[in-house]
Amino acid sequence: MGFPKSIETLVNEFMKYPGVGRKTAERFVFYTINKMDKESTKNVAEALVNMKDNINHCKVCNNLTDDEICFVCSDPKRDESTILIVESPKDVFSIEETADYKGLYHVLNGVLSPADGVGPEEINIKSLWDRVTNKKVSEIIIATSSTQEGETTALYIKRVLKDLDITVSRIGYGVPVGLNLEYADNLTLSKAIENRKKL
């Protein structure tokens, strides 16, 4: 005989989350029992259900939002001539943290991966075509990751857009700022040398 059923059920639910094993799940449950009152337990539960109910994809760029249009697309001060393409909404929030980029985004929600059966129809590329042909876009910056799939996706997008009068660029790859050379991997070092700039 193990834990009471209500505890066992919650342990199993917590174990669905990434990186949460049995011991961690038990720790969460006993924390809920010992340190949280009914009110704050209900707050966690409601935050979960509310988030899942309210969150959806921006009708324009496919970023995550609680509204119809995300905070970037609905901001009139953003530069509409530039669209930065990322794989996932999380990338948007990472770039927004730098507060440097003033253009718009386009979230693919994936990358092309023929091996996994992910073709152009499976990711959010068609709506990119509609955006660039309807609007006054002058530059597309592709920021998919530097994996094989990310590179394939970047090349595919470049090909799709090649007949339009639009600059298509790729974000720069190299040694991260502040990282000692000895900790950079070989591929990153090769890219850094390839992407060298005249001083």
Next chain:
Amino acid sequence: MGFPKSIETLVNEFMKYPGVGRKTAERFVFYTINKMDKESTKNVAEALVNMKDNINHCKVCNNLTDDEICFVCSDPKRDESTILIVESPKDVFSIEETADYKGLYHVLNGVLSPADGVGPEEINIKSLWDRVTNKKVSEIIIATSSTQEGETTALYIKRVLKDLDITVSRIGYGVPVGLNLEYADNLTLSKAIENRKKL
């Protein structure tokens, strides 16, 4: 501008759990968005609220249970002459996993800690007195941890029970089974030598 409000709220709720920092909380939230449907999200939320609503302390031993009386106290096959005293319900489940102990438990829900203002009134000792004077208990095994507070609590309980015809014992401390001596700390080694047995 950061995450949509519904995401930010859930990130903050997850961050209340022990060992969960911002990055881990964000990982949980994006897992909920990308890998869980509304149904399974609701299951987590309901498991949380149900657990908090249903779980309570056994009227007899103070162990956690979904019912009035816990699975140990309600089992007629348990040996009523022995009561093992632990600090927390989690200790009960740990000992039950060994499947060796057949007696009853008594959960203190804490240890005496004068420095933190925790006296005998603050932990579940009075009900222990009621149990041992009303029933045919012949042995009390004290399994509080070997911290200063755990030892103080053990000595206090021994003193409280000294006029009753009851054997009061303490669980054995020593080197964990399977642990190489070099990894045992000094205190454990001292205890192990003190608790030596004739071969």
